[in-house]
Amino acid sequence: MSQTVYFPDGFVWGTATAAYQIEGAWDENGRGLSVWDTFCRQPGKVRHGDTGDVAADHYHRWREDVGLMAELGLKAYRFSVSWPRIIPAGSGSVNPAGLDFYDRLVDELLARGIEPFVTLFHWDLPQVLQDRGGWPNRDTVYHFAEYARVVGQRLGDRVTCWITHNEPFVVAILGYFLGEHAPGLQDPVAAFQTGHHLLLSHGYAVEALRGVTDRPLQVGITLNLRPVHPASDTEADRQAARRLDGVLNRIFLDPLLRGRYPADVQTLLGPVFPVLEPGDLTRIAVPIDFLGINYYSRTVARHDPDYPLIQAVQTHPEGNEYSQMWEIYPEGIYELLTRVREEYDPARIYITENGIPVPDGLDFDGRVRDERRIRYLRNHLFHIHRAIEAGVPVEGYFVWSFSDNFEWAYGYDMRFGIVYVDYETQQRTVKDSGRWYAEVILRNGLADGLQ
Ligand code: FCB
Numbered sequence: 348m349s350q351t352v353y354f355p356d357g358f359v360w361g362t363a364t365a366a367y368q369i370e371g372a373w374d375e376n377g378r379g380l381s382v383w384d385t386f387c388r389q390p391g392k393v394r395h396g397d398t399g400d401v402a403a404d405h406y407h408r409w410r411e412d413v414g415l416m417a418e419l420g421l422k423a424y425r426f427s428v429s430w431p432r433i434i435p436a437g438s439g440s441v442n443p444a445g446l447d448f449y450d451r452l453v454d455e456l457l458a459r460g461i462e463p464f465v466t467l468f469h470w471d472l473p474q475v476l477q478d479r480g481g482w483p484n485r486d487t488v489y490h491f492a493e494y495a496r497v498v499g500q501r502l503g504d505r506v507t508c509w510i511t512h513n514e515p516f517v518v519a520i521l522g523y524f525l526g527e528h529a530p531g532l533q534d535p536v537a538a539f540q541t542g543h544h545l546l547l548s549h550g551y552a553v554e555a556l557r558g559v560t561d562r563p564l565q566v567g568i569t570l571n572l573r574p575v576h577p578a579s580d581t582e583a584d585r586q587a588a589r590r591l592d593g594v595l596n597r598i599f600l601d602p603l604l605r606g607r608y609p610a611d612v613q614t615l616l617g618p619v620f621p622v623l624e625p626g627d628l629t630r631i632a633v634p635i636d637f638l639g640i641n642y643y644s645r646t647v648a649r650h651d652p653d654y655p656l657i658q659a660v661q662t663h664p665e666g667n668e669y670s671q672m673w674e675i676y677p678e679g680i681y682e683l684l685t686r687v688r689e690e691y692d693p694a695r696i697y698i699t700e701n702g703i704p705v706p707d708g709l710d711f712d713g714r715v716r717d718e719r720r721i722r723y724l725r726n727h728l729f730h731i732h733r734a735i736e737a738g739v740p741v742e743g744y745f746v747w748s749f750s751d752n753f754e755w756a757y758g759y760d761m762r763f764g765i766v767y768v769d770y771e772t773q774q775r776t777v778k779d780s781g782r783w784y785a786e787v788i789l790r791n792g793l794a795d796g797l798q
Pocket residue numbers: 365368513514517571641700747754755763
């Protein structure tokens with residue numbers, strides 16, 4: 348099948364990154380420690396003992412990076428602010444050098460015609476706050492609101508688009524339930540309380556941001572969402588899929604966009620369901636200007652009575668196509684978008700992340716031929732376009748990621764960038780996917796449809 352598809356005028360074409368994954372400079376200019384600095388130093392937590400100490404050295408190479416973004420014709424750049432650079436102890440004194448860094452970055456982006464999308468929290472909680480209990484401690488909510496206000500006051504005169512949190516699911520479940528991410532705990536009570544506090548702090552942060560300027564800001568939150576399919580047609584597997592959908596998707600979508608937790612999830616979680624205070628749900632459901640969705644894959648669920656709490660596990664059916672991390676399932680983004688539109692009807696949606704790890708390398712002639720990434724991105728864009736045609740208000744798309752970077756527990760093993768990074772020299776090379784994306788942006792569409 349081959350056909351040309353064009354995106355709506357003004358469609359926002361971008362790439363995304365996160366502070367800890369690219370910046371490096373972990374101990375420079377007054378930056379405090381984050382939970383990821385600590386986690387990476389625990390033996391066995393991150394592949395090869397990798398850390399974000401240097402990462403893609405973006406803290407020193409930001410001007411060159413923005414230059415490359417401009418060359419590619421990017422309309423927008425989504426990055427995150429490092430909380431421990433701004434408020435090293437999590438609360439209290441502000442580090443001016445931290446604010447200066449993002450201030451310069453924003454100016455450079457705007458000078459190049461690139462719209463900044465600022466994420467306030469992409470997982471790097473100040474370690475000091477973790478030492479005081481981290482996200483399960485309700486005080487962290489108020490500290491986050493204060494941090495949002497500080498960043499908003501400095502950048503709110505120029506930054507219009509704000510994302511409070513990135514993927515609360517991953518912080519809560521991988522960080523506090525499975526222990527695969529910082530802070531590395533395995534405590535279901537703490538995990539679900541974390542989820543609730545992240546949402547609550549989102550509500551407070553939206554309010555804080557709107558209070559810093561009279562300019563109309565666009566404020567939203569980014570969720571990682573997946574369609575969940577049953578592994579078989581049995582009632583048991585269908586119920587398992589429903590439960591996983593509950594804890595992956597609805598436990599975040601429902602409070603944010605409907606002002607309540609789903610009743611079946613509350614029953615399922617029973618004693619580990621979070622403690623709420625009166626007014627929390629109203630605060631969480633504060634109207635947002637957009638919903639950010641990160642899409643990578645789907646989940647296939649099988650009933651498993653031995654799995655604690657949710658009695659369901661994810662399976663990986665044979666015969667499907669996989670990347671180094673996940674199943675490749677482009678049609679899932681159409682399914683997801685139409686569902687979110689039908690069931691939750693957000694004002695607008697940005698795909699704030701989508702991408703694939705590919706074991707890239709430089710070829711003899713210095714090119715990186717990451718054809719598999721091109722195919723992945725193209726096929727996902729094709730299905731996003733279908734969703735737009737079906738009436739889903741998707742207004743932009745951000746490739747994960749601008750450059751190769753520190754992929755959390757996988758360390759530097761996974762390369763997600765459309766720009767290759769040689770970690771020895773920190774030299775950047777635009778991959779074939781980067782050049783392909785530049786063409787997509789230029790023509791505001793896909794010339795070659797689905798492949
Ligand atoms: C998402 C994260 C992002 C990156 C991609 C691959 O879950 O938001 O930081 O690691 O996965």
